Amino acid sequence: MRLHVKYFARLREHLACAEEVLDAAQGWTVRDLLKHIAARGEPWASQLRDPVLLVAVNQSMSTLEANLHEGDEVAFFPPVTGG
Amino acid sequence: MRLHVKYFARLREHLACAEEVLDAAQGWTVRDLLKHIAARGEPWASQLRDPVLLVAVNQSMSTLEANLHEGDEVAFFPPVTGG
Amino acid sequence: MQDLRPRVRIQSEAIDMASEDALLATAAGPAAGARVGFSGQVRATHEASLEALWLEHYPGMTERLLLEIGEEAQRRWSVLAVTIVHRVGLMQVGDLIVWVGVASAHRQEALTACACIMDRLKTEAPFWKKEISSAGESWVEARASDERARQRWVQEAPARRPGASD
Amino acid sequence: MQDLRPRVRIQSEAIDMASEDALLATAAGPAAGARVGFSGQVRATHEASLEALWLEHYPGMTERLLLEIGEEAQRRWSVLAVTIVHRVGLMQVGDLIVWVGVASAHRQEALTACACIMDRLKTEAPFWKKEISSAGESWVEARASDERARQRWVQEAPARRPGASD
Numbered sequence: 210m211r212l213h214v215k216y217f218a219r220l221r222e223h224l225a226c227a228e229e230v231l232d233a234a235q236g237w238t239v240r241d242l243l244k245h246i247a248a249r250g251e252p253w254a255s256q257l258r259d260p261v262l263l264v265a266v267n268q269s270m271s272t273l274e275a276n277l278h279e280g281d282e283v284a285f286f287p288p289v290t291g292g
Numbered sequence: 293m294r295l296h297v298k299y300f301a302r303l304r305e306h307l308a309c310a311e312e313v314l315d316a317a318q319g320w321t322v323r324d325l326l327k328h329i330a331a332r333g334e335p336w337a338s339q340l341r342d343p344v345l346l347v348a349v350n351q352s353m354s355t356l357e358a359n360l361h362e363g364d365e366v367a368f369f370p371p372v373t374g375g
Numbered sequence: 376m377q378d379l380r381p382r383v384r385i386q387s388e389a390i391d392m393a394s395e396d397a398l399l400a401t402a403a404g405p406a407a408g409a410r411v412g413f414s415g416q417v418r419a420t421h422e423a424s425l426e427a428l429w430l431e432h433y434p435g436m437t438e439r440l441l442l443e444i445g446e447e448a449q450r451r452w453s454v455l456a457v458t459i460v461h462r463v464g465l466m467q468v469g470d471l472i473v474w475v476g477v478a479s480a481h482r483q484e485a486l487t488a489c490a491c492i493m494d495r496l497k498t499e500a501p502f503w504k505k506e507i508s509s510a511g512e513s514w515v516e517a518r519a520s521d522e523r524a525r526q527r528w529v530q531e532a533p534a535r536r537p538g539a540s541d
Numbered sequence: 542m543q544d545l546r547p548r549v550r551i552q553s554e555a556i557d558m559a560s561e562d563a564l565l566a567t568a569a570g571p572a573a574g575a576r577v578g579f580s581g582q583v584r585a586t587h588e589a590s591l592e593a594l595w596l597e598h599y600p601g602m603t604e605r606l607l608l609e610i611g612e613e614a615q616r617r618w619s620v621l622a623v624t625i626v627h628r629v630g631l632m633q634v635g636d637l638i639v640w641v642g643v644a645s646a647h648r649q650e651a652l653t654a655c656a657c658i659m660d661r662l663k664t665e666a667p668f669w670k671k672e673i674s675s676a677g678e679s680w681v682e683a684r685a686s687d688e689r690a691r692q693r694w695v696q697e698a699p700a701r702r703p704g705a706s707d
Binding site for chain 4: 392393396400405406407408409410411412413414415416417418419468469480482483485486489490493524
Binding site: 298300301302344348351352353367369370371372373375 | 415430431432433435436440461472473493496497498499500501502503504505514515516517
């Protein structure tokens, strides 16, 4: 299944990547996706291991246990600092 | 001693009096002044007996026990409703 | 900057909120990250069709009391600048009666100081409203909920000795 | 009137507070006795001379989340109208970053709803600030005090059953 993955702010800068499209196996959770991306080596490994990282699936906040589906938009970003 | 007495809002309307200058005896408290004015009969008596009435001496909120002095400005008014 | 006195205005002309807010921002300076503005306006009542509102005040005492309320709020929450503008005389539905502006470094101080100023203004400042409607004229009664709102701030404040004359 | 949706805007242009406030007043109608406006602006920092602020957001999710925050505040405090305008892109010291306006019949509802919206916006809406100063560029870190402020509203909310249809 195809996933649209986005990165924001500090994370986007360190990865030098704003978004990408990935092919994933059926039944993956957000945690499986995270492991898959981290396995690319640096800077991915250390950036995606950041414990304060937040994740949204289809523009709603999500946990690592959420199941992913065809066409989902998954975003990773640091704690927010607007307003 | 001379006192400047002011009445506001509902009280001013019912008394048909916005302000007056009164001669008072030395040593009077606000309560003495109030009794003196109420002794004029109606509408003064019932209007000044109103238990929610507030009093200010020289533009600061006061109690009935406060002592009055030459030239003091004494104001009587109903609870405030601004803002 | 914190030593700036509150700006207090009683006026019969319409309140120009935008220029009051600009003055507040200038007074507070570049350290002000937050600004809260409260606008109180003449609202339509359900009971009778309100045609106008008449607002009377005690000249002199009002200015003095609003300044005191503003200064105390400024000290208590270390806010950078305070503005209190109150209109008197004849007003229509939708007109601004009062505008209170507070500027501070962070948002909580400005929001709290603004709430406190309004609660004290409503219960302590010598203003009186009269409603003029199709059913006639009547002085607005004080609301018990306003007095309860004021008590929030009194209880937190240092206790005042009742001493001789309370 | 209470069914009016919150007005939510993300824009790179300067925020025109006066016209936003006028729109809010019109939307809320003549029953609105109180209006509270919160202005957050780029403030001068002491550490290094701040030259500019860069604000990035997550298009789509931001609008959706701000609408949700506004709608929940509207329901919870029965306020008449809510506006949330947030700027993104490059800003200077003194520029407005965010303006939140709330209109209600009485003042407490508007003040409380405005505080809640700002606390949630600061901790939940996907915006990120980068400070550009003489010392270089750096992403602003989240503040623990903002997270504590958010918790006030979560604890007070009615408990939600994880059950069937929530």
